[in-house]
Amino acid sequence: MAAEDxxxxxxxxxxxxxxxxxxxxxxxxxxxxxxxxxxxxSYYASNWASFTFNGLLTxxxxxxxxxxxxxxxxxxxxxxxxxxxxxxxxxxSSSISNLQVFxxxxxxxxxxxxxxxxxxxxxxxxxxxTEAADSxxxxxxxxxxxxxxxxxxxDEGAEPEADQPCPxxxxxxxxxxxxxxxxxxxxVKEGRRFNIDLVSKLMYSRGSLxxxxxxxxVSRYAEFKNVSRILTYRQGKVEQVPCSRADVFASxxxxxxxxxxxxxxxxxxxxxxxxxQAYNGRPYLEFLSDQQLGENLQHFLLYSIAMxxxxxxxxVGLASTRHFLRCLGRYGNTPFLFxxxxxxxIPQCFCRMCAVFGGIYCLRHSVRCLLVxxxxxxxxxxxxxxxQRISCNHxxxxxxxxxxxxxxxxxxxxxxxxxxLITDGSVLPSDSDQQVSMVTIPPVEAELPSVRMVELCSSTxxxxxxxxxxxxxCQSVGSAYEDLSPLVTRMFHTTESSDQEERPSVLWCLxxxxxxxxxxxxxxxxxxxxxxxxxxxxxxxxxxHTIKQAxxxxxxxxxxxxxxxxxxxxxxxxxxGENGNxxxxxxxxxKDDxxKDDxEPKxxxxxxxxxxxxxKxxxxxxKxxxxxxxxxxxxxSEKGQGLExxx
Amino acid sequence: MSMEDYDYLxxxxxxxxxxxxxxxLVRRFTQGLFPPGQGATIGVDFMIKTVEIKGEKVxxxxxxxxxxxxxxxxxxxYYRSANALILTYDITxxxxxxxxxxxxxxxxxxxxxxxxxxxxxxKIDLAEKREVLRQRAEDFAExxxxxxxxxxxxxxxxxxxxxxxxxxxxxxxxxxxxxxxSDTAPMPGEGKTISYLSCCNVN
Numbered sequence: 001m002a003a004e005d006x007x008x009x010x011x012x013x014x015x016x017x018x019x020x021x022x023x024x025x026x027x028x029x030x031x032x033x034x035x036x037x038x039x040x041x042s043y044y045a046s047n048w049a050s051f052t053f054n055g056l057l058t059x060x061x062x063x064x065x066x067x068x069x070x071x072x073x074x075x076x077x078x079x080x081x082x083x084x085x086x087x088x089x090x091x092x093s094s095s096i097s098n099l100q101v102f103x104x105x106x107x108x109x110x111x112x113x114x115x116x117x118x119x120x121x122x123x124x125x126x127x128x129x130t131e132a133a134d135s136x137x138x139x140x141x142x143x144x145x146x147x148x149x150x151x152x153x154x155d156e157g158a159e160p161e162a163d164q165p166c167p168x169x170x171x172x173x174x175x176x177x178x179x180x181x182x183x184x185x186x187x188v189k190e191g192r193r194f195n196i197d198l199v200s201k202l203m204y205s206r207g208s209l210x211x212x213x214x215x216x217x218v219s220r221y222a223e224f225k226n227v228s229r230i231l232t233y234r235q236g237k238v239e240q241v242p243c244s245r246a247d248v249f250a251s252x253x254x255x256x257x258x259x260x261x262x263x264x265x266x267x268x269x270x271x272x273x274x275x276x277q278a279y280n281g282r283p284y285l286e287f288l289s290d291q292q293l294g295e296n297l298q299h300f301l302l303y304s305i306a307m308x309x310x311x312x313x314x315x316v317g318l319a320s321t322r323h324f325l326r327c328l329g330r331y332g333n334t335p336f337l338f339x340x341x342x343x344x345x346i347p348q349c350f351c352r353m354c355a356v357f358g359g360i361y362c363l364r365h366s367v368r369c370l371l372v373x374x375x376x377x378x379x380x381x382x383x384x385x386x387x388q389r390i391s392c393n394h395x396x397x398x399x400x401x402x403x404x405x406x407x408x409x410x411x412x413x414x415x416x417x418x419x420x421l422i423t424d425g426s427v428l429p430s431d432s433d434q435q436v437s438m439v440t441i442p443p444v445e446a447e448l449p450s451v452r453m454v455e456l457c458s459s460t461x462x463x464x465x466x467x468x469x470x471x472x473x474c475q476s477v478g479s480a481y482e483d484l485s486p487l488v489t490r491m492f493h494t495t496e497s498s499d500q501e502e503r504p505s506v507l508w509c510l511x512x513x514x515x516x517x518x519x520x521x522x523x524x525x526x527x528x529x530x531x532x533x534x535x536x537x538x539x540x541x542x543x544x545h546t547i548k549q550a551x552x553x554x555x556x557x558x559x560x561x562x563x564x565x566x567x568x569x570x571x572x573x574x575x576x577g578e579n580g581n582x583x584x585x586x587x588x589x590x591k592d593d594x595x596k597d598d599x600e601p602k603x604x605x606x607x608x609x610x611x612x613x614x615x616k617x618x619x620x621x622x623k624x625x626x627x628x629x630x631x632x633x634x635x636x637s638e639k640g641q642g643l644e645x646x647x
Numbered sequence: 648m649s650m651e652d653y654d655y656l657x658x659x660x661x662x663x664x665x666x667x668x669x670x671x672l673v674r675r676f677t678q679g680l681f682p683p684g685q686g687a688t689i690g691v692d693f694m695i696k697t698v699e700i701k702g703e704k705v706x707x708x709x710x711x712x713x714x715x716x717x718x719x720x721x722x723x724x725y726y727r728s729a730n731a732l733i734l735t736y737d738i739t740x741x742x743x744x745x746x747x748x749x750x751x752x753x754x755x756x757x758x759x760x761x762x763x764x765x766x767x768x769x770k771i772d773l774a775e776k777r778e779v780l781r782q783r784a785e786d787f788a789e790x791x792x793x794x795x796x797x798x799x800x801x802x803x804x805x806x807x808x809x810x811x812x813x814x815x816x817x818x819x820x821x822x823x824x825x826x827x828x829s830d831t832a833p834m835p836g837e838g839k840t841i842s843y844l845s846c847c848n849v850n
Contacts, residue, residue, distance in 0.1 A: 004717065044722055052756070192756055220692070221724055341727055348722035355713035358689050362718035570692045 006362065006384065009391050010036040012557065013382055015088075015367050016398025018046035019543065020534035022350035023550035023564075024396050024557075025359055026218065031561045035359035036390065037351065040090075040366035044351060046398055047095060047514060047536045048199050050344030050462070053191035056420075060510070063096050075369055075383050083380065084372040086528070089403045095515040095536055097415070098479040104494050105507040109183045182424060182466060182507055193464040195342035196420055198514065199537040200454050200471030202227060202336040202438060205327045209346070209543035210337065216564035221349035223340040225460055226332030231428055231439040232304045233491065238428045238439070241304040243324070244333050254296065262297050269321055276318055284317025285310050303440045307541065309450055338436055338454075341461045353567060370395065372528045379528040394557045395531045399520055402533060406526040414516040415476035416539040417449075417483040423468045425504030427455060427491060434459045444487050449474040451487055452541060467507065475539050480511040518545055522553050532556060653697055653706040657817045658728060659810070660710045662750055663735035664743040665717045668769040671800035672735065673709050676810050681801050698814060705814045726757040731765065731813050736784075738768040738797065739776040744784065751791060761824075763816050765794040767809060772799040 011033040014025045021037070022045075029035045043049050051059055079085055187194075203210050203224070213219040230241040242251035248259050269276070279287040284306060288298045302308055305324050306317040327335030339345045355361055367382045371389070381391040399407060426435060439453035456462045456469040463469040472484050489497045493505040517535030525533060532553045538545045551563050661669040674680045677694040693710040710729070715721045726732075734750055736743040747766070754764065766788040768779065781797065788795035794812070798805040 006718075044720075223728065341724070345724045345727070348724040352713060352715075352722055352725065355715050356690060356692050358714075360717070361715045361720040363720040365718070567692070568690060571695055 005386075006036065006360065006388060006390060007034075008389065010034045010360075011392065012036070012394045012396060013367070013390065013392040014038070014396040015040075015401055016046050016534065017041075017044045017347055017351060017363075018048045018398050018534060018536060019347045019350075020546045020550045020553070021046075021396060021398055022347040022354070023212070023547065024532075024534070024553050025354040026216065026350040026357075027550070027554045027564045028557065029354040029357040029359040030216070030564060030567065031558060032357075033558070035354055036392070037354060037359055037361050038365045038367065038384070039363050040385070040401075042364050044363070045344045045347040046400070048197075048344060048347050050195040050197040050342035053187055053194040053196065053422075055191075056194070056196050056510070057188075060099060060101060063099050063512075073368070073387075075387070078383055078387075078389050079371060082374050084374055086370040086372055086406075087403075088367055088369060088397075088401045090366070090368075094404075095400055097513045098481065099510070099512040100481050101508075101510050102494075102506075103184055103508050104505065105181050105183055105187075107184045109185055181505065182464075184508065187422065187464070187467075187508060190464040193458070193461075194422075194469070195344065195462040196469065197343045197462070197471065198418070199343060200418070200452070200473045201343060201537070201543060202338055202454065202541055204323065204542045205330040205332075205335055205337055206323075207327065207542045207544060208547040212547055212564060213346075213349075215566060216353065217567040217569065218349050218353050218564075221352050222345050224331075224337040225340055225436055227334045227336035227338055227436045227438050227454075228332070228432075229428070229430075229435050229437045230304050230334050231437050232300065233439060233441040233444075234299055236490070238491070240428065241300045241440075243300075243305060243335075244328055247333060258294060258297055261293055262300075265291060265293060265297070265301070266321075266325060269318055270325060272318070276314065279314035282314055283310065284308050284312045284314045287314040287317070299442075303442050303450065307440055307452070309442075334438065336438060338456070338460060356567070367397075367401070370528065370531070377528050378530045393530065395528070396553060396557075397531065397533060399517070399533045399535055402525075402527070407520070407533070408525050409520055414519060414539075415513045416516045416537075417472075417474050417476040417478075417480035417511075417513055419470075419472040419480060419484040419488060419509060419511050421470040421472070421488065421492065421509040422463065422507045423470055423492060423504040424466065424507060426457070426468055427453075427470075427504060433457065436460060441487060441491075444490055447477065448486060449477050449483060451484065468504070473539065475516070476513055480513045484511060522549060522556070653704040655703065655705045655814075655818060655821060656708065657705065657730040657814065658693075658708045658710065659731045659733060659813060660726065660729040661733045661735060662712060662716065662721070662754075663733075663767075664737070664740075664746050665714070667735045667737040667740070667743050668800050669733075669735050670711055672733070672767070672769065672798065672806060672809070673711055675800045675803055675806045677709065679803075681803070696810070698811060700811065700814055700818060703818065705818065707810060707814060709810075721753070723757040726754065727759075729758055729762055730817055731763040732758060733765055733767055733809070733813070734793070735767045735769055736779070737770050738779050738781075738784075739770050739773045741778040744779045747787065761820070763794075763813065763820065764791075765796060765809070765813060766791075768795075768797040769800060771797045771804060772802045 012025075012028045012035050014021050014028075014035060014037045017037065017039040025035050025037045039046065041049075043051070043055070049059075075085060213222075230243050231238050232241050233239075239253055240247075240251070242248040242254060242259075242262070245263070248254070248262055251259065254262065276287070279290075285298070285302055285308075288301055293301065301321070302310070302312075302317070306312070306321045307324075308317045308320065324335050331337060351359075351361065366385045368385055368387075369383050370379045371381045371383065372378065373380050379392065379395045381389050382395065383389055426433065426437070427439065428435075428437065434457045435455075436457060437453075437455040439455065441451040441453060443450050451472055451474040453473075454471045456471070458465045458467065460469075472487065474483055477483055485496075488494060488506065488509065491503065493503045494509075497503070515536060516539045518538035518540070520533060520535040522532045522534070527533070534549065534553065535546075554561075554563050661673065663669055671681060673694050674682075677696045691711075692713075693708050695706065695708055697704055697706045699705070710725070712721060712725070715725070732754060734747065734754070736747060738744075754762070766784065768781070768784050771777075784797075785795050794816070796805055796809050796812070798809055800806060
């Protein structure tokens, strides 16, 4: 396992294993380029990574540790005539800031005499919390009041005696009235059942990532779940947003009139009209309110479907509404998919594709400096962390490896505020406890940003049974804690919230800010001409920015080549003597699939007619209840245009 | 949807140090070849072989590491949803045996709890160069509650048996799981591949 040397010549060297770098790696390797893909971390996916609970605790510790001043080594011996040396940055902590950890559950299991096997980790967790508070005091100028509040939280978490903030049931009681809280020790013990993403995004079912996964056959390395509900938070209540046709008809929150208005609106906005264009440049909210939809629908349409804010222009709001509608019903009841085991799987899937086509992988390995030809300003070779000179034609690097002085970035740097919560219940309990919910939350207070929440259940393999993993994301206004904790306090039960038993309790939570990668260009920096920068995760819900960037870089490296053509299906290329036929079943399935995407074959139409029948029945039911019969015809003629629903 | 041409489909994943003969085992089993042509693995994700066991058709999907083990950089996603793991070492290479605990840690971290693991000592055709005694490996396997088998991909010793034994064990487990279906905990692989999602349009 030890010290095998790397080959000394590659076509493309890629540093960092985030989504953008990994897609570029797969694309280059797929068309025959010799790719070396490195990451200085011991894990894949850089800031796109997902961690087990224990892995996350280690990551937190690493972020909090003082970055070691780099011993400057002299590589000038490796420099050949006519070459310049550019050193890369050796520490990566700059993209994460304001990290704070809170534990709201008891440290140990009360009843069980848990053997002290997890003693070490527990100690780790506790010191984590204290460290977080400390670093917070150092880093932040905060009001005393806030600090005091935090200290309370710390104490609650740190002291085993002060655990249950709410009066708990007598352990001897025969009928447990309130379920016992999961302790920190249990979270640690079951730590490997968690896959906690640093980034929280969803995959639009007709977005560029899903299209690329299907096109390239990388999709075979992962499994996905449908996001099952779109929720919104309004006037202190969590409500389900009816967005598919089936949902609209099934909804109990909407009156019959509202249902009709909503359907009519959604159907009408699929096509761009002059009426809409008249609102270009004016807020979408204004457009919506002129449609006489009523407050309920306006709220749903603005925040949950367009995922817009009050000042989003109409054309942008309409574009995202259309995108939402296009994605609806491709795979399920909502426009989104989520990868089982978390988003951190996706970059790894592209890395696997790269490796299958001969790419060489090496984690815990970095590049110290670049050797640049003075005349051509091209990077000829790199010197790796072992001092080996490796030549390359192109060098692709995640921006975190490059010193700030060399980058042209939009100033000031924008950040994303993130919170990760482990809770003991869903924000909207339903018949099934295995829902994946996307929740849009308008600003809960003036000055605060609107927040995106993704609540994951245990069947996504991202959290242990009995818990939910809640990701909060917003564009930073202040620190992650300032931006998000007011919302956490309102929607969940913590030691800081006024006692309201029905809300889910937060067991553990983490706040941090991450630099928003959307403001960086791949070229135009003070860097060699054959070197391309990949930005880290951006704050948007989808992956379009990253996929577009990866494709752009690929086209600059290999302008003539196809971007991620389908990898051959193993079942098609393997010759199995005894079993020549019947082996291609899955292959056909995939092809059918592609056809479906491009050409919308008959099958789907037939399906639709069946759906329509069902819908008709539903409609008839509604009609019976209806008082204003005159409008029936209007509704009938509109159906089946805008919304394709499943089932 | 038409019926697939098999009764069971299992994903089997190979791990172990570079050079212990993982690819050779797969090639020997699926194609009857040794040594596998160099470069032939480029672009090949996994190999398929359908076998018949007691009248039931079992499709084995066998995944290789794509070389990512060379610098200890296997993706976690490689382990996900594997039904069985073949942990391979080379009986003529002490070092490949010593690394087994490291591999087991990775398995514990990323593979699902129900995964069937078998330890394989390969290259028994090179008996005169043996560095790891059979008893030692058997003891180790037993302590870790793994099955153990010694093979030669070159001579085709025990290769067929390795995969057939695994298939039998997987069928047994699958039937067992069906019996005690009371367990409501979500199982790995509950998610769907994209193609499956779109063709069945299920929730």
